[in-house]
Amino acid sequence: MYNRPYTRYSFAFGNSGRSPSVYSSGGGWRQGGRFTSGGSSLYSNGYDKPDGGRVSSWSRPSSSGWTSSSVGRYHFNGPRTTSSSGGVGSRSYYKPQGGSGFNWWGTSTNSGRRPERPAISIEPKPASDGPLKLTNIDFLNDENGRAHHTDEFEEHNVVRRGQPFTVELRFEKTYDEGEDKLKVELHFGDNPLPNKGTLLRMPVGKSLEDGKFSAALDSSEGGYAKVKITTPPDAIVGKYHVVIETMSDGKTFRSRKTDDNTVVVLFNPWVKDDMTYLDDDAQLGEYVLNEHGYQYYGTSRRIGKRPWNFGQFEPKILDVCLRLLDRSQIKAESRGDAVKVSRIVSKMVNSADDGGVLTGNWSGNYAGGRSPTAWNGSVEILRQYYERNRPVCYGQCWVFSGVMTTVLRCLGIPARSVTNYDSAHDTDVSMTIDNYMDHNLREIDGGDSVWNFHVWNEAWMARPDLPEGYGGWQAVDATPQETSDGVYCCGPCPISAVKNGHVYLPYDTKFVFAEVNADKVYWLVDRHKNLRKLRTRKAAIGNKMSTKAVGSNARHDLTENYKYPEGSDQERVAVRTAVSHGLKPNTYDDVIEDEDVEFDVHADDEIYIGQNIHVTLSMKNTSSEPRKVTTHLTARAMYYTGVPAHDIGELEKDVFIPPNGEASVEMTFTPREYLDMLVDQAIVKIHAMAHVDDTNQVYSGQDDFRLMSPDLTVKAPTKMTLGEQVTAEIEFTNPLDVTLSMVEFHIEGPGLQKPKKISHTPIKPGETVKVTERMTPRKVGKKTIMASFTSNKLTQVTGELDVVVS
Template sequence: MTRRRRGRSSTASAATDNDRSPKARTRHRYNTRSRTKRDAMLGGEQEGRKPMLSDEEHRNRIPTLKVVTEGKALSVKSIEKNLMINADAHFTTDYETENLVVRRGMPFDLTVTFDRNINEEGDTITLQFSVGARPQESKGTLVRLKLDVKNKTQVTSLRSQWSASVTSITADVLKVAVCPPANGIIGKYQLFVETHLTGNDEKGLCRYEWEDQDIVVIFNPWCSDDVVFMQDEKEREEYVLNERGRIWVGSSRSNTGRPWNYGQFDNPCLDAALHLLDKAELAEPARRGPISVVRAISALANSNDDNGVLEGRWTEKYPKSSTAPWAWTGSVKILEQFMATDKPVKYGQCWVFSGLVTTLLRALGIPTRSVTNFESAHDCDSTMTIDSHFDEDDEPIPELNDSVWNFHVWNESFFRRLDLPDGYDGWQAHDATPQELSEGVMRCGPAPLRAIKEGHVYLNYDIPFIFSEVNGDKVHWKRNKEGDTEVAYLDPHAVGKQISTKSVGSSYLNDITHQYKHPEGSLEERKVVEFVNRFSKIFTENIYKSETKPDIIFSVSLPSVNIGDDVTVSVTMKNDSSNTRTVQGRMSLLTSFYTGVPSKRLHGDKYTVKLAPGEEETKELTVTGKDYQTKLNPEACLQLYAVFNVIGTKQCFAATKDFTLLKPELQITVPEEMKVGQEYEGTVSFTNPLPINLTNGSFHLEGASILASDVHEFGKPIKPEETVTYTFKLKPRRFGQREIEATFSSDQLSGVDGSAEFEVKRNVQPMDTNA
């Protein structure tokens, strides 16, 4: 069935979607949710069940949703949204949308002009706001506010707690201040103005729909009654309004974050966030709180459920028709592609998922940041230990092993936890990268940081999994020839290193490891781990009872070298006993994916070391740049695998350590001074640091409100030490501090990035809408 054409009277004939204006068609498409899942689950005839109405049938049965144009009551000539005043008061000036965007818990002003002067004694004016495809007063999705035209006092809807006050009446012009409640439903609201002429019941009613506009209500970190309230002004500026970010990848030894364009105010980011809530079939009343919204976005950011935004892929090569994960420079281009096709965009990995979620949630007004955990564990079986298995020859058994990612990026959002006891408000960790199911869906969190730190794994949501990522003990199991398995080595300090996010007001790293766990090895940290193990799916007490003081102290040293240089790793052994000890073992160096999965073996050696009491010796393993340059994955990750056994005792040492070679930065030049609305040129340059040709090279560029996603592909190989340059166009749409983000990718080398920060000044010409 088709909806009646909006803006016509209730007697108008039904219209097809093609009869609507482009604006109306867009609103119809995104505001109407499919009920196919529910209908399919019910199936067939359902005489004994609640009647199932289509969205259109539901709306047609609500009298106040019908437009009435013929009558003697006031007729609306126009509605003014007072965009500049409202946007400035609600901190929504930068949203690039035709709709009025307001934050709940704050009043916004509307100006309504009628066809005649307002009679304060005889005219009744009601404002009606509806949200969703099936508005209903009892659900708070249909709000009616009968204005006090005569006394101009505030009126409040008892069901929804919306309020409105007439601020002035001048002849035919009405000015009114409307305030959504601080716990109101977020989403796109349709506005109706209903007028009634007292004593003229037959033709005394008119009902007008503001067809050309929606009023988008979002969360409000500036309102103390909103659960997302953030008191510190600088933090609001960083975690809600800042469009430029840094996401840490690679190695914890690097202090440089990867530039990322969140671009949450660019089109179509806000529309995309609201569309995903529709796609998740999240009922409008559930959109009052951030928990359900965060879980819906976490699920729909990946494509594993309901064809969400991004498809994940972790391979060495990618189809030419797709975009490799390391080529993305920001979220806007991803959302443009998704909204144009409503199909998953190819491809993403953890930092791309995280950057995307930051964009979507900041667009909705929830304070959010991207967070990187180095040496991040992936517990596959809910044991909350990270298990590695080796055979009798000290070779790993991959199919039995949990993985430790070189780094993993997720998100945190800031809000109060009304569903939990006091003490769990603040930052909540959540993750959209598809790893494990949460209530049957690929998503994770939100989990309070305090609950993770204190090991309160019995609370919602997914705290055990995140605890394992940052503080699980790594257990090395050895299987003998008969198939028996026993603990060979336990490393309580292997995972959760330098948990990092961008600092407030700068691009420097902020180490927040202390928010996730007590100091490594401290009494408090060990007590938490012991407590958590009570909830493990396996009984692990025997693991810790088997711990004895080691005779030999082992330590691993990893290099910090530029890509193309020789790589040397080492293991140092010190005899801490009063007897001479003999140590035997091996070291191997491999290429790997950043997820900890090994790829190609580069070089390995076996060692036998005899140590007198107190003696110390270091063994090194070196691989030249020439040895690894043709075997290296584009992300430039290497992995050290080391196993050593002390002869005559049961002591074993095992370590799997990943690290990333350092890459050069792109050189970006832009004009020192720019103004809104004018065109400029910039350049980006790259020099090949490897002694081999780079094939299928490309630049990807992006910049919030200044540069739509731009891709330049090189048709010829880039030779060793060759410098390539690309000139791009710039046209600022908004003033303020801006940034260009760029990446270089090729078949042999990827993830080379760079950025340029600059200021765009106001332009006195009318094209500057913020002036």
């Protein structure tokens, strides 16, 4: 322990060609030469210390601390650490003024975050007649980060609203609590004003005031003072400049606004009075803190899932999220309202308005961008948007949802991605899905569409703008489908309102209701263009709604949150209530149907791409009379949005069914017949139409299924050490009898590996290939390596590996 005045410096070392990044209360480094590295030794060729002298070399790292061999020549012999900037670490020490020794006192594994100083004896400068001048603000990120659940952020000083945080103020002379008056100011935005709630002035008192902006002295010693600051639970979310004002003997000092002296305030779902409050630690861990998750795709009969890197704590992600709010021009006073923020985020994630993050593309032609199936997560998308300052190409619904989950979690709003299978797109606000066929039993295109799956988000918040009972999970959707209030956004829509058919409540509840609980109505158009209602399928829409389970990699079904059991009295009441507010309120007049032939169309289960597709239309005659049935079967490759891509084949056949007998029609397609027809999701739709000549009964049914893809095998050490490089291997075998071209592997993992694309040569039929990638863990804890594969014939090929870093 030193009893002399000291100056604190931080040295940093890093990749070849980089200058040390330094945080110093006594001034910065002045570069005297190029910073290089060679082998395990790191050299600084001439850097001037702030108080004179030169650091002329760095020695090989070992286990000891800082030493001094001569005046002006210092060596670092401490252990090396790594950081997000690719191998940059920092060490700090105290240099006693007038002495040559050093007091080693701490490390930081995140460059740019200052460690807390130890307790030491201080003899500051003697008192002078001038004002008390501030020389440094330490935001105590380790202490505040743990308390505020923000310790995973690697950049910025980050806290959550409605909860006290502590800063340590350093002055150039002794602070006297009785004589020196302190005031803390928080400035939000470019033109902060008290009447707008963007300029907050807080005298430092003896205790904090609940629910208000306030500041209180925590402790002081010599030239240091610790001050606690609290924000109200409805505070504006964003970046504030911190200004300190001192008054001594009538003389005032005000610190300047600098980029270093800022604090980012987020929503706080851990605080009861915050509108995002969620009283469940496990769910908070999943829906706010977890950077890894899944996106579910495919069909309700063949659910697929792929890993997704949300990466909300990765470097630059918070910067992007704050920029989105700034660019949206949302009013400052609205930035504390989770309802308004989530709605504006749903607008800003797509690029249809105001230059948002992602451009949607469902055409199958992704020239000038990347196929939506090639993304493994949100991090690369958001960083690219931040760096290039223009929309990223391209996204589809699960990509929009993944990015929105990242943004909401980063801002502190609990959020999850949700997949709805057999998801309706009601274009005429009837809250029914209408399908038409002509007198030849062929489908007429142009009706409402049903997506095989659609992915949106749920965000957790109170709804003070609505009657009691509508808080909790809210549907929000960033995929640009329909406009709302003139822009492409959707929600927040209360899930409880959807379940009960209360479609008159904001926002966009009619649209969401139709997605999950509309009835599917089949119409026959005769030769004279007259409509005949054939049948209503009441359970065709909104099935197996899926999200990642809390604390595990399993699928959690959310269907019962959106609707009562199909066919129940409560469910029918909800549907009729909703339809009564639509444009076709009489659609639900019952139709008496004379049906004595039962039909079922289905393909084999678990068909992998490259295998034959076998389809069967089964028929059972429940009458005591024979029946003649005219059948028509078609097979089409489909976009997952329900839009036909290519015809694979069709079959027409007349069938005679004996009394109380059974019959079937079958068709088979080989890979050579269907492979060139497939598009992104490898979804095939089988549509069966049948007409019973004797009774005029008409049947329309379908089976949509996903041809399953092989998995990638990811290999790496499952136990890793922070800062130690490892090698990961990705293995893939071509299951097709054709050569795959345009081959790309994508690999990433939060805290492990930045997103990276690896191009590969064409892969022959049956060939197994392996690609390797080196990575250096920079965060401890459970992490996931995620990989995907794309080619001209195969997409949605993914793999993952969970590892633990210590």
